[in-house]
Amino acid sequence: MNILIIGGTGFIGQRLVRRLHQEGQKIFLLVRPKSIEKAKRLFADLSDITFLRGDIENTDLLADVGQTGKVSDQIDCLIHLAAVYQLDISPSEAYIQNVVGTQNVLKFITRLKNLRYFHYFSTYAVNQVLSGQVKESDLIPESSHFFDEYARSKNQAEHLVRELTPKSIYTIIHRPGIVVGDSVTGERDKDDGPYYFFNFIQKIKSLGKISEKLKVLPLPVESNSLMPVIPVNTLIEWSTQIILTPVERPITCYHLVPKQEIKTKDFLQLSIDLLNSPLKIVGISVSGMFPPIFKLLRLPEQLVFYMKSRARLDRSQLEADYPELTGPDYKEYLPNLIKAFLAK
Ligand SMILES: NC(=O)c1ccc[n+]([C@@H]2O[C@H](COP(=O)([O-])OP(=O)(O)OC[C@H]3O[C@@H](n4cnc5c(N)ncnc54)[C@H](OP(=O)(O)O)[C@@H]3O)[C@@H](O)[C@H]2O)c1
Numbered sequence: 001m002n003i004l005i006i007g008g009t010g011f012i013g014q015r016l017v018r019r020l021h022q023e024g025q026k027i028f029l030l031v032r033p034k035s036i037e038k039a040k041r042l043f044a045d046l047s048d049i050t051f052l053r054g055d056i057e058n059t060d061l062l063a064d065v066g067q068t069g070k071v072s073d074q075i076d077c078l079i080h081l082a083a084v085y086q087l088d089i090s091p092s093e094a095y096i097q098n099v100v101g102t103q104n105v106l107k108f109i110t111r112l113k114n115l116r117y118f119h120y121f122s123t124y125a126v127n128q129v130l131s132g133q134v135k136e137s138d139l140i141p142e143s144s145h146f147f148d149e150y151a152r153s154k155n156q157a158e159h160l161v162r163e164l165t166p167k168s169i170y171t172i173i174h175r176p177g178i179v180v181g182d183s184v185t186g187e188r189d190k191d192d193g194p195y196y197f198f199n200f201i202q203k204i205k206s207l208g209k210i211s212e213k214l215k216v217l218p219l220p221v222e223s224n225s226l227m228p229v230i231p232v233n234t235l236i237e238w239s240t241q242i243i244l245t246p247v248e249r250p251i252t253c254y255h256l257v258p259k260q261e262i263k264t265k266d267f268l269q270l271s272i273d274l275l276n277s278p279l280k281i282v283g284i285s286v287s288g289m290f291p292p293i294f295k296l297l298r299l300p301e302q303l304v305f306y307m308k309s310r311a312r313l314d315r316s317q318l319e320a321d322y323p324e325l326t327g328p329d330y331k332e333y334l335p336n337l338i339k340a341f342l343a344k
Pocket residue numbers: 006007008009010011012013030031032034035054055056057080081082083084085097101121122123124154175176177178179180193
């Protein structure tokens with residue numbers, strides 16, 4: 001396939017580019033002009049990558065491709081990963097990058113004459129306020145309440161993708177859970193998701209004698225709170241499989257989350273144990289006091305939602321189309337994540 005990737009220099013994108021290249025796919029990368037040199041350095045060891053300048057904030061985002069008509073005629077698969085992924089993002093930035101950016105990509109699609117497959121990277125958080133069973137076909141209205149602008153903007157963008165992608169193109173929506181480092185090497189790019197928590201425990205430990213006296217850690221986790229954590233290498237393997245053997249339906253959506261549910265309390269307690277802290281988590285119901293406390297600790301206050309989520313992400317579509325996609329048990333890979341975290 002001739003694959004155009006937008007967002008190929010990011011945490012997930014870098015790894016996806018390498019994996020698809022390894023599979024012998026022809027890769028075209030759309031990169032912001034300011035990141036072109038970085039992109040060339042990142043992939044200096046890969047032959048035959050075509051770099052195109054473009055910014056999804058612009059309506060003529062792919063001016064380079066427009067000028068090189070031959071390139072746009074070659075593309076048969078487009079992967080859109082570009083987004084601003086940050087919990088405390090402002091409403092305007094989230095809207096411009098994630099919603100308008102996606103709208104511009106959708107407009108551009110109509111110029112790719114031979115495009116057959118469009119892969120859009122969404123997130124499980126598009127249905128943020130749902131609890132209980134959440135289906136891959138579920139998408140709450142844009143007017144719903146959201147705890148952060150990232151989730152709101154990704155919800156709006158997924159609505160656009162579902163409504164505006166031409167029906168002649170097979171659209172596949174990848175909805176990853178919380179993406180953590182590599183399950184074997186622990187390698188990662190940024191300290192978000194559970195890494196906020198790892199840093200928080202380290203901060204407590206650094207308090208010395210005071211921390212030795214602390215025995216319990218009250219947290220807004222309930223016994224049935226769930227955390228859909230997926231290691232980045234598992235996500236790459238799954239998405240690669242989906243991209244290389246796509247199912248041809250007008251719209252398909254997959255929850256890319258582990259088969260076995262992970263209880264938030266268990267995941268965080270094992271993290272504490274592996275960080276050699278004696279603290280034991282005590283779940284308490286969420287009250288208004290948490291967001292200010294989180295702010296004081298320099299943790300994004302929006303984290304509260306992710307800790308108390310009770311959504312059970314149904315993966316029936318994924319299992320029907322790709323029954324072989326199973327991931328590792330967190331108890332096996334969490335020690336590797338913590339080891340790499342401590343080594344940094
Ligand atoms: N990481 C997670 O835990 C997670 C979980 C669920 C879903 N997702 C989704 O997966 C996708 C990738 O996430 P990630 O963690 O890899 O994000 P990331 O590391 O922040 O990478 C974002 C990518 O988007 C590019 N980009 C941003 N704005 C752009 C613009 N205006 N024009 C062109 N390119 C632009 C960035 O390019 P530069 O190099 O120029 O900055 C970078 O390549 C996102 O859609 C995100 O919502 C991520």
